[in-house]
Amino acid sequence: xxxxxxxxxxxxxxxxxxxxxxxxxxxxxxxxxxxxxxxxxxxxxxxxxxxxxxxxxxxxxxxxxxxxxxxxxxxxxxxxxxxxxxxxxxxxxxxxxxxxxxxxxxxxxxxxxxxxxxxxxxxxxxxxxxxxxxxxxxxxxxxxxxxxxxxxxxx
Amino acid sequence: xxxxxxxxxxxxxxxxxxxxxxxxxxxxxxxxxxxxxxxxxxxxxxxxxxxxxxxxxxxxxxxxxxxxxxxxxxxxxxxxxxxxxxxxxxxxxxxxxxxxxxxxxxxxxxxxxxxxxxxxxxxxxxxxxxxxxxxxxxxxxxxxxxxxxxxxxxxxxxxxxxxxxxxxxxxxxxxxxxxxxxxxxxxxxxxxxxxxxxxxxxxxxxxxxxxxxxxxxxxxxxxxxxxxxxxxxxxxxxxxxxxxxxxxxxxxxxxxxxxxxxxxxxxxxxxxxxxxxxxxxxxxxxxxxxxxxxxxxxxxxxxxxxxxxxxxxxxxxxxxxxxxxxxxxxxxxxxxxxxxxxxxxxxxxxxxxxxxxxxxxxxxxxxxxxxxxxxxxxxxxxxxxxxxxxxxxxxxxxxxxxxxxxxxxxxxxxxxxxx
Numbered sequence: 001x002x003x004x005x006x007x008x009x010x011x012x013x014x015x016x017x018x019x020x021x022x023x024x025x026x027x028x029x030x031x032x033x034x035x036x037x038x039x040x041x042x043x044x045x046x047x048x049x050x051x052x053x054x055x056x057x058x059x060x061x062x063x064x065x066x067x068x069x070x071x072x073x074x075x076x077x078x079x080x081x082x083x084x085x086x087x088x089x090x091x092x093x094x095x096x097x098x099x100x101x102x103x104x105x106x107x108x109x110x111x112x113x114x115x116x117x118x119x120x121x122x123x124x125x126x127x128x129x130x131x132x133x134x135x136x137x138x139x140x141x142x143x144x145x146x147x148x149x150x151x152x153x154x155x
Numbered sequence: 156x157x158x159x160x161x162x163x164x165x166x167x168x169x170x171x172x173x174x175x176x177x178x179x180x181x182x183x184x185x186x187x188x189x190x191x192x193x194x195x196x197x198x199x200x201x202x203x204x205x206x207x208x209x210x211x212x213x214x215x216x217x218x219x220x221x222x223x224x225x226x227x228x229x230x231x232x233x234x235x236x237x238x239x240x241x242x243x244x245x246x247x248x249x250x251x252x253x254x255x256x257x258x259x260x261x262x263x264x265x266x267x268x269x270x271x272x273x274x275x276x277x278x279x280x281x282x283x284x285x286x287x288x289x290x291x292x293x294x295x296x297x298x299x300x301x302x303x304x305x306x307x308x309x310x311x312x313x314x315x316x317x318x319x320x321x322x323x324x325x326x327x328x329x330x331x332x333x334x335x336x337x338x339x340x341x342x343x344x345x346x347x348x349x350x351x352x353x354x355x356x357x358x359x360x361x362x363x364x365x366x367x368x369x370x371x372x373x374x375x376x377x378x379x380x381x382x383x384x385x386x387x388x389x390x391x392x393x394x395x396x397x398x399x400x401x402x403x404x405x406x407x408x409x410x411x412x413x414x415x416x417x418x419x420x421x422x423x424x425x426x427x428x429x430x431x432x433x434x435x436x437x438x439x440x441x442x443x444x445x446x447x448x449x450x451x452x453x454x455x456x457x458x459x460x461x462x463x464x465x466x467x468x469x470x471x472x473x474x475x476x477x478x479x480x481x482x483x484x485x486x487x488x489x490x491x492x493x494x495x496x497x498x499x500x501x502x503x504x505x506x507x508x509x510x511x512x513x514x515x516x517x518x519x520x521x522x523x524x525x526x527x528x529x530x531x532x533x534x535x536x537x538x539x540x541x542x543x544x545x546x547x548x549x550x551x552x553x554x555x556x557x558x559x560x561x562x563x564x565x566x567x568x569x570x571x572x573x574x
Contacts, residue, residue, distance in 0.1 A: 036357065068318035075276060076275075076276035077276075081318075084357055085293075086318050086324070087318060088361050089314075089318055089319045089329070089331050089361060089365075090329070090331040090362070090368055091314075091331030091333050091365055092318060092361075093358065093361050094338055094362075094365040094369060097344070097345070097348070128351060132347055132351055137343065141343070141344060141347075145344070145348070145351070148348050150351060150352060
């Protein structure tokens with residue numbers, strides 16, 4: 001923030017400089033995911049992980065309600081919060097776990113969980129998560145672990 | 156309100172969430188020898204989101220200007236549940252009225268937060284953050300109140316709903332629960348995940364609290380012989396859908412009552428939460444207000460009735476307060492509704508309450524008395540009411556109330572002597 005403020009003030013308010021400063025800031029290139037996914041991001045990235053598209057909107061709309069992000073009902077004109085404090089709640093995590101288990105039970109047979117983890121997370125896949133997935137008792141447990149892993153829950 | 160005909164298949168308890176209700180619990184007493192009496196005290200805050208019309212909750216049928224302002228949405232004095240020479244209660248509030256007759260329910264008929272912008276989200280921000288201006292802080296007053304409790308009464312938080320409402324955000328980690336399929340804490344997957352989250356400062360504590368709360372929920376359900384929802388909910392698109400209006404009213408009332416009983420069942424457990432916050436949505440009645448208020452207030456009455464019966468003997472240690480972000484215009488609009496206004500009614504209930512008349516003054520509805528010639532004028536600052544309850548009832552330190560819980564509220568004098 002201080003960097004952006006400085007750029008704005010020294011350039012006399014030039015937005016091209018500001019944009020450049022933003023892109024050049026080290027935080028923009030840090031591969032460690034820091035934002036906790038919103039329910040929408042979590043669901044969409046889960047579907048992308050299996051390389052499929054939901055057949056009907058209800059497959060997204062229903063779970064979104066349970067996860068606290070009912071479609072088209074953002075609480076204010078500012079839109080949905082992107083703060084981890086709001087989304088990473090105890091019940092929110094329990095509900096994500098329940099959804100992940102149900103989703104994994106359906107899709108696990110089509111996947112190699114180890115490959116799926118590498119494809120979805122790339123270099124962000126940590127050793128403990130990779131190990132937990134590799135050691136899972138069943139494919140569906142492995143997929144649920146992947147979906148609920150700290151790195152998959154962030155972006 | 157949205158019409159949802161699918162609702163009738165839903166489990167009663169699961170459907171409670173569909174009323175637009177979510178529950179927020181906080182507080183867990185430590186096993187302290189001191190402050191025994193204070194350690195039993197319980198507080199429930201019901202947030203009515205959308206701007207609840209106080210003139211419908213406690214219609215001032217004895218005010219000479221009431222009928223003329225309200226016209227088509229005015230209630231007949233004989234239809235209201237009489238409180239005193241000026242006020243009645245809305246006919247849907249039968250349980251509240253029964254408590255009022257026992258001296259266990261009172262009204263604050265002209266209360267408002269310091270916000271005057273009449274914007275839902277800004278006013279809710281002020282209501283929940285407890286600050287004097289919008290977006291002044293990112294934590295909630297209920298969380299800060301718990302922060303100030305002494306170590307001997309150290310409190311933790313618990314709420315129901317998948318997201319954390321502002322009123323509870325802050326340093327004290329809150330737990331949460333909402334109706335749905337239970338998760339077995341000892342099952343393999345949760346155990347593996349706890350291991351994965353071991354070094355995660357965000358997900359680790361939140362997940363642990365979630366599992367702990369699930370156990371508590373199972374215990375509460377079993378103790379109250381309530382049905383534990385069998386379906387996962389997440390796979391069911393309409394799990395948290397609103398109930399059908401009209402015909403769904405009875406089912407909705409029953410779901411609301413069960414929700415109140417469930418909150419109570421958490422609170423009466425040993426080591427259970429002593430502070431709960433609960434949201435009830437759908438009060439933005441711009442049109443067709445009469446029917447909506449009949450339904451909504453019946454739900455509110457059912458939740459309060461459920462709390463009352465579920466708390467049993469603990470009711471005598473409890474205060475319940477209903478709050479809303481703003482009231483509505485004194486005059487009915489052209490669509491038999493009302494628009495965003497200023498002061499509204501707060502209901503204060505509980506066995507711990509001292510009997511008495513209205514809380515705060517009644518400014519009246521004469522044209523000269525209206526705020527900006529349109530709204531019921533506030534005679535009481537919401538923060539004063541809340542400071543009084545937190546101080547007298549929950550034993551929150553007075554200095555901390557002023558400096559930390561409601562900073563900048565010195566002009567809003569605490570309403571003392573309510574308990």
